[in-house]
Amino acid sequence: MFSTLLSDEPGSASRRFFLWAIVWLIAPVFIGLFMAILLYAPPVQLLEPAWLRPYINFGRIRPLHVNLAIFGWLSMVYVGAIYYLLPRLAGTKLFSERLANLTLVLWNLFVAAMVISLPLGFNTGRKYAEVVWVLKVLFVAILVLLAVNVWGTVRRRAEKNLYVSAWHFVLAATVFIPVYIIGGKVVPLEIVNGQLALDFSGAYVGMNDNIINFFFVHNLFNVWFTTIAVGLAYYLLPKLTGKPLYSHRLAIWGFFTVWTGQHHQLWSPSPYWLQTLTVIFSILAAIPTSAFLFNFYKTMEGRWSLVVSDIRVRWLVVGTIFWGLTCVQGVAQSFPNFSLGIHFTNWVIAHSHLAFVGDYSFWMFALIYLLLPEVAHRPIYSRRLTEWHFWLTLGGLLIFMLALFAAGLIQGQNWMTGGIPFIETVRAMNSFFLARLIGGALMVVGQLVFAYNIYRTVSAREPVPSRAVSAVAAPASE
Amino acid sequence: MAARLQSLPVLLGGSIFFLIAGVFVTIFLPSLEPAASTPTAYARPYTEQELRGRAIYIREGCWYCHTQQVRPPEVNLGTVRVKGDIGPVSTPGDYVYQKPVLWGTTRQGPDLTHVASRVDDKGFPYGSDYGWQRTHLQLPYALIPGSVMPGFGYLPDDEMDALIAYLFTLK
Numbered sequence: 001m002f003s004t005l006l007s008d009e010p011g012s013a014s015r016r017f018f019l020w021a022i023v024w025l026i027a028p029v030f031i032g033l034f035m036a037i038l039l040y041a042p043p044v045q046l047l048e049p050a051w052l053r054p055y056i057n058f059g060r061i062r063p064l065h066v067n068l069a070i071f072g073w074l075s076m077v078y079v080g081a082i083y084y085l086l087p088r089l090a091g092t093k094l095f096s097e098r099l100a101n102l103t104l105v106l107w108n109l110f111v112a113a114m115v116i117s118l119p120l121g122f123n124t125g126r127k128y129a130e131v132v133w134v135l136k137v138l139f140v141a142i143l144v145l146l147a148v149n150v151w152g153t154v155r156r157r158a159e160k161n162l163y164v165s166a167w168h169f170v171l172a173a174t175v176f177i178p179v180y181i182i183g184g185k186v187v188p189l190e191i192v193n194g195q196l197a198l199d200f201s202g203a204y205v206g207m208n209d210n211i212i213n214f215f216f217v218h219n220l221f222n223v224w225f226t227t228i229a230v231g232l233a234y235y236l237l238p239k240l241t242g243k244p245l246y247s248h249r250l251a252i253w254g255f256f257t258v259w260t261g262q263h264h265q266l267w268s269p270s271p272y273w274l275q276t277l278t279v280i281f282s283i284l285a286a287i288p289t290s291a292f293l294f295n296f297y298k299t300m301e302g303r304w305s306l307v308v309s310d311i312r313v314r315w316l317v318v319g320t321i322f323w324g325l326t327c328v329q330g331v332a333q334s335f336p337n338f339s340l341g342i343h344f345t346n347w348v349i350a351h352s353h354l355a356f357v358g359d360y361s362f363w364m365f366a367l368i369y370l371l372l373p374e375v376a377h378r379p380i381y382s383r384r385l386t387e388w389h390f391w392l393t394l395g396g397l398l399i400f401m402l403a404l405f406a407a408g409l410i411q412g413q414n415w416m417t418g419g420i421p422f423i424e425t426v427r428a429m430n431s432f433f434l435a436r437l438i439g440g441a442l443m444v445v446g447q448l449v450f451a452y453n454i455y456r457t458v459s460a461r462e463p464v465p466s467r468a469v470s471a472v473a474a475p476a477s478e
Numbered sequence: 479m480a481a482r483l484q485s486l487p488v489l490l491g492g493s494i495f496f497l498i499a500g501v502f503v504t505i506f507l508p509s510l511e512p513a514a515s516t517p518t519a520y521a522r523p524y525t526e527q528e529l530r531g532r533a534i535y536i537r538e539g540c541w542y543c544h545t546q547q548v549r550p551p552e553v554n555l556g557t558v559r560v561k562g563d564i565g566p567v568s569t570p571g572d573y574v575y576q577k578p579v580l581w582g583t584t585r586q587g588p589d590l591t592h593v594a595s596r597v598d599d600k601g602f603p604y605g606s607d608y609g610w611q612r613t614h615l616q617l618p619y620a621l622i623p624g625s626v627m628p629g630f631g632y633l634p635d636d637e638m639d640a641l642i643a644y645l646f647t648l649k
Contacts (some may be wrong), residue, residue, distance in 0.1 A: 039586070040621050041625050050632070058628045059539015125536035127580045154486070167489055173495050182501065203578035205513040207570040210579050262504065267549035269568045271508050278504070340551055344585040372547060415585075418555035418562070424587045427624040461572055 013100030017080025024072025025171030097151025168231025183216020246298035282334035319362030347408025403435035531644025545582035563593030
């Protein structure tokens, strides 16, 4: 059993990571749908069996929705892709396929433990760092195993000059470890009255707790999600268009925005100078973003028609448009006046889905449709279903986001008018919540279509000889 | 140029430098602010029961829907029942006894920083009224039609009391 679990068949870890990622995609989309129902019609709660009620109450499943989507689905596609692409970019084999498969087992353990512990109410009270200390330690161990494999592979590379995507992987796999350790207070020590004491709460004291929490939140996006996603986009772009990347020099600009945590908390009680500083850095972040978009645009030149004919290019391009929007909003939201109008409202929910669904997930769909046939040695089962997946997800997401962006603007205006009873501003959300529910339901159906298509793909009986599937090589480079 | 910039040590060294500098400037320096460790009138140490209530507040995820921070521009303006009843602005010293802080990021429900000081438009101090809090927590949408707050009727009595005791600290 251990020999299959910790198989050394090349590509096995990637394949498993992709497939498990899809399992962990279906779970949070259903939780999201359920939350949308609860916000539209809270008394639905009364239809639940009484014994179950505590465990599926809004405040228990909301962290599960978020954590599964980002640490289950997204992160697991990322790691599958790194394990598959890094060796190819480096012109060597993966340092250890067994170790990679061990990472997968531990990763699934981590995610499964979240599925149990969060509904039970084990929650540290800190955003994106909700899981309890033991699980954080497990996650750090997982990240270290990943880093060992990444570094081991890079060190024995045959290619002297690694393609830019590989730099992104190495950077993220390394720098995310200290970010997670600091942000989640994984070292369980604190100083109380000048004495060193043990503390497993994962929290810091007072204002600093929020500052560190949002240092973590921001760099989780910046160092982990964005860095790897952009690295993958830089892989997909030349690969899918058949054109070399327009500029490599532009490509390496993007990492240095680790300073902007408190732009998530403008007007908060944290120091004014700190907020100002983070605003400045948030505006500076427009530079690497623009560089990426410019690079993307120049590389796409002459290949735009692929958006129609190749579903993967379509995911990539639409995802990139959403990415551009995410960044424009990100800069706008870090202006204090704008922040005042939308902070705490449903706008923020729309913004995070713009980033995590519209951008990162869209890119990952392109990636899975490209790589899964290679790791599973089978062509994608149905082209029609890939179209359904695309249009349902895009349509659903647009309805979802437009509803919540509008809802957020209205909420913000209502609050800043003064004198409108709060409950009126809640009631005003009802029809927007219905629209969000409909959009969300479409997205859920889209993901079910996706999962079914992939299921049929991997369970197809006749593996085609791997020659027939387009061979993977490093993308054309300068 | 491109090749040199892409050398691994430079890139990694640069990133780690930025990270360390970032931690120093955005985490370490703010922690030296005296305001962060000087308790204000709104800061108070918790009793055991209140702490327990606070843990229940975290466990039940109240903080995903309620913030605990009043921003300067909304003072005298922010409204729950009566204009301005969102309460006085929050300052770092209000939080010195809190771990973690529950500042929150969304307001599906109103800010709760000063909920225990609130009175409704008829002058009834519902925020500090045990009976009101309990009835509300048990089935909010029955008491306040259109509320999206879920019911917490499943909480055992001692937990409910602890939670309300905690809410009463939010003055």
